[in-house]
Amino acid sequence: MDQLDRLLFGDNQFFGVNHMSEEKARAQAMRFQDIKAVIKVLDNAYDEGVKSFMCTTHDRIAQVCDHMRADPVRYKDFKFMPCMPYAHKYANAVTEDGIMGALRRFTPDEGFLNAALRGGKALATKDIEGIITLLVDAEMKMFAGLNTPVIFLQNVVVDLLLGLGFKDAFSIFANHVRKRYNAEPGFITMNLPMLLDVLEEQGIDNPIVCSNINKVGFRMSGGFDAYQSALRDRKFRAIAMSVFASGAIAPEEAIEWVCQQPNIEAIVFGASSRGNIRNTRELVDRYWPAAQEQAS
Template identity: 30%
Template sequence: MKIDPIVLGHNQFMGVNHLNQDSARSRVEKFSNFKNIGKIINYSLENDVKGLMLSTHPKTKEILEFLKSEEYIDDINFYPMLPYAQGYVRKANEKGIMGLFNEIFGSVSTSKKLKILIKGGTGAIQQDAAKLLTTLIDVELIPFDDLNVKAVFFHNVFADLALAFDSEDIFGAYIDHVKDQYDAVPAFGTFNFVRMAEKFDEWGFKKPLIMTSFNKVGFQMNPSKEECEEALKKYDTRIMAMSTLAAGYVKPQEAYEYLGSLKEIESVVVGVSTEEHAKETFGLIRKYLE
């Protein structure tokens, strides 16, 4: 399945900035007004950028409801990223297990709730991690029911943990479930691209879609920029580049000129917070990558 060459990231909408807390607080304030989110997404759609990545953050459900109300929803290709474990822990502490259950499922039909719970309960009894994972996928993708989901990303924290334990069965179960149940591309985030590419090749996982860091200064490229570039050429993978500006260390012109030199990169996920920023970013990506 073809994926979007440019995908809007979600960090700015969630108020995330990995280096600047003042900037993060400013984003929280700006994007607490969903109309500001709508402006960025509308501008992107008008410029033929239709991909949108959203983690299964608590704010995601509200964003999706807003997009439906503004009638943007049918024009967007979604790239959910899951699971959102931090949210589960916090909600369980705030509202208890039943409160957590009610909030996650919302208006989902009773029959679907029972189906998911039975499968998850069986997995827990059998200590079947793969079955528990597929249950978690079903729970977290509920807000995306009936939407155009192109790929489902396994969050880098969990993907790298499974990678550390050589958990071929976890990755295999994830791939099969996303393909069979959602007709979407199973995808993976990682900060360990070289190891993931090596292991997936060893396990026979063909042309995996991997979101990982590629930038001119080697920020978050492990074990090194050079080894990541070598692995990119050696292994048959599909790459969505992230951290392309190295958290602000690299100027956009330099960043996308560098990415353009890596012909194997298929897509770029970017965070934009203003129309001016979006115009510059989309133009440079198209100049050097498309």
């Protein structure tokens, strides 16, 4: 099991997601309409040593994949960490192309008929495993030939499955990702304590779990104390997101605090400028070794 990079680059800023400011979100969405602007920021991150990109499977990420595939020498150390599914993509495709057209657009290259029959059988027999694996393969199509060491299940789906009590879906996803893509399964959640209980019940050992972890408890469902207890006492590989609480915590204060927490393996962050990327990297370089030394 490979160690994660300490810093992972996220994609919220590229698609107009900002949890504190709608105005800023709109401005970012306008700026990054041109895929060249997205690639410039990714190049800046890569050149600053941030080489793992934790991204949704938005249609425009396919253009980023094409760009990276076209220059394998330049991007030989670049790692994609897809987060799926991207629900809006499916809804839009069905609207534009109909159900069969959408299937044709997203199904893997192993053959449309095979995938359609697989999906049809799954729907006809309510074979949930078939549906899940078909959707994963459809989402992974754009990443063919690229390095994808971790594949994440998005928090919208993770937390919906938790709410519905459909626990088997997590082991189905994990087994398929390992078997077909030789990748580690990852899970994004807004309720870390509840998810860890279910993953343990499903026999998913030492899972990679990404959740909000920050000094002020911003969007940490289940309670701040429960998160600290989980980090201290549970066996899992934690990725911290929303460490700045969407700007509510000063960068240095946020990074210093999160680096002092036990069992944090990586931090995912978003930024639009090379200066902000460099600043975050330098803060992590400054505080992470001190935190590790204290823990040992």
